[in-house]
Amino acid sequence: MIRKPIVYRAHMEVTDEALMALHALFGRPFEKALELLEASCVTYLRATGGRYVVQVTGSSGIPYTLFPGVNYCPCPAYRYQVIGTQMFLTCKHVLAARLAEITQKGRDLPVTMEDLTRVLCAAANLDRNGVNCDPKPADLI
Numbered sequence: 001m002i003r004k005p006i007v008y009r010a011h012m013e014v015t016d017e018a019l020m021a022l023h024a025l026f027g028r029p030f031e032k033a034l035e036l037l038e039a040s041c042v043t044y045l046r047a048t049g050g051r052y053v054v055q056v057t058g059s060s061g062i063p064y065t066l067f068p069g070v071n072y073c074p075c076p077a078y079r080y081q082v083i084g085t086q087m088f089l090t091c092k093h094v095l096a097a098r099l100a101e102i103t104q105k106g107r108d109l110p111v112t113m114e115d116l117t118r119v120l121c122a123a124a125n126l127d128r129n130g131v132n133c134d135p136k137p138a139d140l141i
């Protein structure tokens, strides 16, 4: 008999079996992601029309802007431990964003499309004319 895995409980919590499997796969970044999730460090910047990005504020206090469902983060850990040494599959910010989406524990922050554009430009360190500007993704929070 094949046992169908139960990943979520009734209240959108991840089961212990799923937690252990995810820890085996992602390692230390997964532990840190759970800490970020419990500390309510995940915010969804939602513009009208359904467009949104995710900001995860790490232990340094720096908010990292992420695209939903995309395994990329501009943090140093991603650069060195994911891209560089390939020690981990992803960083704690990407995992926290994904876990928040699955468990619905992220905080929603409604923004205008202009605000969302400003956040994305700041995250890319570019303004609308392609000129460098200071990144200020936390201005809306």
Ligand SMILES: [Zn+2]
Pocket (backbone or CB within 6 Å): 064, 073, 074, 075, 076, 077, 078, 091, 092, 093, 094
């Ligand atoms: Zn990261």
